[in-house]
Amino acid sequence: MEQLTNNKIKTEEYFINMGPQHPAAHGVLRLLLTIDGEIIKNVDPDLGYIHRSIEKMCERDSYQQIVHLTDRMDYLSSHINNGAVCLAVEKALELEVTDRVKVIRTIFDELTRLASHLLWWGVMGMDLGALTTYFYAFRDREMINDIFEETCGARLTMNYYVPGGLMFDLHPNFVNRVKKFLVDIKEHLPEYDRLLTGNVIFQKRTKGIGLLSKEDAISYGVTGPVARGSGVHCDVRKTHPYHAYDRVDFEEALFTEGDTFARYKVRIKEMWESISIVEQLIDNIPEGDIKVPTKAVIKLPKGEFYQRVETARGELGVYINSTGTKNPYRLKFRSPGFSNLSVLNHISKGGKIADLVAIMASFDFVIPDIDR
């Protein structure tokens, strides 16, 4: 009482748990927050709530079986994850897939990126209190899911790529469906800008929040749209082209502000670039085989192999250590979410809890990708 009358309120730091079950955490991520009032002093991520030891399971499985496990890491970019393992195995076997496979894989990768960014856009709006965006994003994502379902038979855990090619050929309706989708999405994306991007409340909650400098982004090993929002040139599709990315014309989305809004703009621009890549390829899918024959039991030569790809969240690396048997001796995934999470404490210190929610939304975490 004395303290109150003297206008000296004594405050002290305390801990709260954000998660593991939190509506704004998109999964079972537990953040131990040290806060003073509403100001964040420290963020300590606690992992392991969805650890399934995928890397250890890979040591047990054959190379064809490993592919389906990668669906379950970053489930929003499952095609791209499948591609990473297939590319690593093909690199080790010195197998050159046909042009048709390369182009189809590129189209599917870009559609996956688009679907992932659409979901992120809806969820980002929802985290910041705009529930409407969620329904608009899911309306468009549903069209991509239908495209996938018609050709692959699955909507989330695809397992469509196999080492050496594809599991089966495109569905006859595929091209028409994609063309119809491209017309629709090009109408709908400007709608997104009117709904959310230009909104004053949204801009005030994202501009200048969670500043990440270019130097910090590089030193923390941040990749993907988060790093490109800070001006780091790191798109693996540009720096080390795989699939058919060397023959398409696209621009790397780069913004230099480094705040939450810049990361938002990067992803919106990437959606446009993905549309343009699909448009360039959809009319001239070359004819050819969909699979280069491989042995029923794939044995990689002795040695170490590494392949990196650009998922919707950043750089995914697959490291295979083979001793010449049908299973890898050790397999390691360098997942984008894990490295991006490491910078969270650095950029959210000193901000408010509500800012942390905005920052996490702009990082687009997929927790099974972080834990594996």
Added chain:
Amino acid sequence: MSYFSDIYSGIKTLLTGMRVTGGHFVRIRSENITQLYPDNRDTLQMFERFRGEVVMPHDENNEHRCTGCQSCEIACPNGSIEIIWDRQVDPATGKKKKMIDKHIYHLSMCTMCGLCINACPTDAIVWAQNFENAVYDRSALTKVLNQPGSKLKAGIEE
């Protein structure tokens, strides 16, 4: 002065967003996006490649195409398929031949990866398109794919 311009820009962006939602509110009758799922069960058509569950088709003589080669069992990443087989005398040739006794499929463990169906040399197992797999007891998800009394179709070799 910035106080009033803030109010103006706030209301302006609010109305811009509301015009989008308002437009859809007016047009909602003509462009329906959602489905009334449990009500449209009779007309709901899944895609032909949809991975619902693994089934073994039988023809009208209760004959299947599974030779018991166990390719699917080997291809399965997590042991969802178990084949119990035996060597029996084939009445047509009089020779001993590998025959399946039970083709056991654990739907509760299946990850729908499709490797078994890819591996099958005789197309004995295919995808079914049903997706309503909820049951009250987990043991109901362990299925025997070959029907009782069924036998291998003549002329199918590994």
